[in-house]
Amino acid sequence: YGPDDGLLVLQNVTKRFGGLTAVDDLSFAVEEGEILGFIGPNGAGKSTTFNCVTGVYPPTAGTVHYDGEDVTGTAAHGMVKRGLARTFQSFRPLEDRSVLDNVALALTPDRLFSLSGFRGGLREQARAICERVGLGDRTELSPSELPHAGLLRLELARALATDPDLLLIDEPFAGLSGGEVEDVSGLLTELREEGLTLVVVDHNMRGLLSLIDRAIVIRFGSKLASGTPEEIRANEEVQEAYLGG
Numbered sequence: 043y044g045p046d047d048g049l050l051v052l053q054n055v056t057k058r059f060g061g062l063t064a065v066d067d068l069s070f071a072v073e074e075g076e077i078l079g080f081i082g083p084n085g086a087g088k089s090t091t092f093n094c095v096t097g098v099y100p101p102t103a104g105t106v107h108y109d110g111e112d113v114t115g116t117a118a119h120g121m122v123k124r125g126l127a128r129t130f131q132s133f134r135p136l137e138d139r140s141v142l143d144n145v146a147l148a149l150t151p152d153r154l155f156s157l158s159g160f161r162g163g164l165r166e167q168a169r170a171i172c173e174r175v176g177l178g179d180r181t182e183l184s185p186s187e188l189p190h191a192g193l194l195r196l197e198l199a200r201a202l203a204t205d206p207d208l209l210l211i212d213e214p215f216a217g218l219s220g221g222e223v224e225d226v227s228g229l230l231t232e233l234r235e236e237g238l239t240l241v242v243v244d245h246n247m248r249g250l251l252s253l254i255d256r257a258i259v260i261r262f263g264s265k266l267a268s269g270t271p272e273e274i275r276a277n278e279e280v281q282e283a284y285l286g287g
């Protein structure tokens with residue numbers, strides 16, 4: 043497939059750290075409007091793939107196209123401006139700001155501005171986003187007062203504050219209970235219905251196959267399988283990799 047065959051298209055992306063090849067000649071496309079699962083065991087290269095796409099560092103080789111444009115090596119703020127947002131596996135809220143302020147600060151492209159300089163409109167927008175992710179009654183708390191699932195919602199809110207078209211979510215289900223996985227899956231499904239394209243990363247398939255339209259499974263930085271949840275479930279190589287059988 044070519045660079046126009048998806049909203050985000052990776053072609054032959056490789057990332058090396060010294061002698062270690064974390065991502066190895068990986069190609070796949072994210073289609074507009076889908077929820078794509080990006081699955082692989084710990085250390086398979088999932089976060090590194092995201093980091094190459096979102097401008098944390100450039101790939102060692104290969105190309106990344108976004109909306110038909112070559113964005114290989116584009117810095118993080120450039121990717122955010124184009125409409126690509128991400129959440130991190132480890133949450134990084136500003137601990138000395140309220141939940142609302144954390145979201146309001148993500149709304150502005152220049153985080154150096156003080157909150158006192160904001161017009162009411164931004165706080166209203168931030169409040170609406172907090173309500174959207176289920177934090178409407180906790181806007182005045184400190185992030186440190188939120189449980190793990192609340193911090194994930196805050197991380198999603200901060201990503202939504204950049205008004206993305208494509209949202210990459212790194213391991214949202216880690217540390218969540220079964221009920222919380224269902225709640226977050228429901229939220230992600232709603233976001234997709236509102237027009238967002240989503241990539242959801244996970245190291246296992248728990249809760250994921252019921253959420254996604256399609257999945258890419260990687261191992262040792264390379265693609266092991268891709269297809270619908272049914273195809274992934276039935277794939278013998280995937281079964282061997284996950285069940286050791």
Ligand code: ADP
Nearest residue numbers: 059062064082083084085086087088089090091
């Ligand atoms: P995953 O997200 O699938 O668990 P990662 O992408 O975090 O895997 O890591 C893939 C491999 O790359 C691992 O072996 C990891 O130790 C290595 N790695 C990741 N980031 C770095 C880095 N900044 N420097 C060196 N090695 C790294």
Ligand code: MG
Nearest residue numbers: 088089090131
């Ligand atoms: Mg990771």
